[in-house]
Amino acid sequence: MQKYQKELDDWMKSQKWEYWTPHEITVRLMEETGEFARLVNHIWGPKKKKATEAEQNLEDEIGDILYTLICFANSNDLDLDRAIEKSMAKVIKRDKNRY
Amino acid sequence: MQKYQKELDDWMKSQKWEYWTPHEITVRLMEETGEFARLVNHIWGPKKKKATEAEQNLEDEIGDILYTLICFANSNDLDLDRAIEKSMAKVIKRDKNRY
Amino acid sequence: MQKYQKELDDWMKSQKWEYWTPHEITVRLMEETGEFARLVNHIWGPKKKKATEAEQNLEDEIGDILYTLICFANSNDLDLDRAIEKSMAKVIKRDKNRY
Amino acid sequence: MQKYQKELDDWMKSQKWEYWTPHEITVRLMEETGEFARLVNHIWGPKKKKATEAEQNLEDEIGDILYTLICFANSNDLDLDRAIEKSMAKVIKRDKNRY
8 A cells, every 4th residue: 555655645745735634534434335236225235226336336436435435645754554554464463254 | 374374275175165155244344343443542532442442452453454355365366465456556656645 | 203104114015125234224324324424524624526516415415324223223123213312311411422 | 392491491590501513513412313324223234243343323413413402492593393303394295205
């Protein structure tokens, strides 16, 4: 993830853009996970898929969630590789029935 | 992300575990983003932080979200690197005021 | 809420419709809260509002969330009036700094 | 809902409390829906329920979501009865396969 974090950060700086506030990015995360949820119900659930939504796909929606998390991480000095490694280590040790 | 996806998948196979269903992982994602949201309000918002929650931190919560997304990606054959690259390319072109 | 719960339930029965599963309704709730979040960032946040989204409004989005909760409550025999009363009582006693 | 909206508003005024900002309440909504999601996976999903969480129940979690929505509605002059009525009318007409 370091590569992506740096790539975005360099771009932000080159454009002199500022990251949103933590609350704004969090609300954005809620929106993006909501779009992901809609697609899950479309594909595996009871709701009929609308034509206009056909071109979207799961990978795009997950990409938007990941992008939002990268923004949050960059604006708060978080290391996403370390984050993943900690969560993976924790899960593998702690909970043999997870996923 | 490929490294993490493969690492988890190898582990799952070695343990003969199965991934959850798409709906179950999505509901899990909702839980994990909710824990992240709680922490955001604790740190930047109006709600007083409880002692028992002090040890948690943002990186851990983001790690759990990322872990959940890796599970979803693995169980549905999604490539998270391609997902991030698409989202980053899209944003940089499309929306000059984002984040 | 009892009035709304009964109204919807009578309608469902008259149409011989069945409620979705708990997981499906929960994923739907995630979608609806995501649409609400998008609007919050549009109105109070940094993201520019698109023309096509102008007609939506907060009340509609909250209505969809409430409708989703009514569906969940009906399909699992929950009493939403009692739910609200418990939460209001709890908050007023427990936490003098909330909201 | 009018009764609950007024009851809370009277209480807030009597205590001279102020509602949180829209972003803060939205992030809170995300937290509360996350707690609800956790319980859904506990009851119907693959995750083993922890003892400490046994006393929680769905009605409590939905109550907290509804309470959060009442706070948002009060602080932004929304009428939740009208919101529900609009959503119910829309659904019944628009989508014969919903829920």
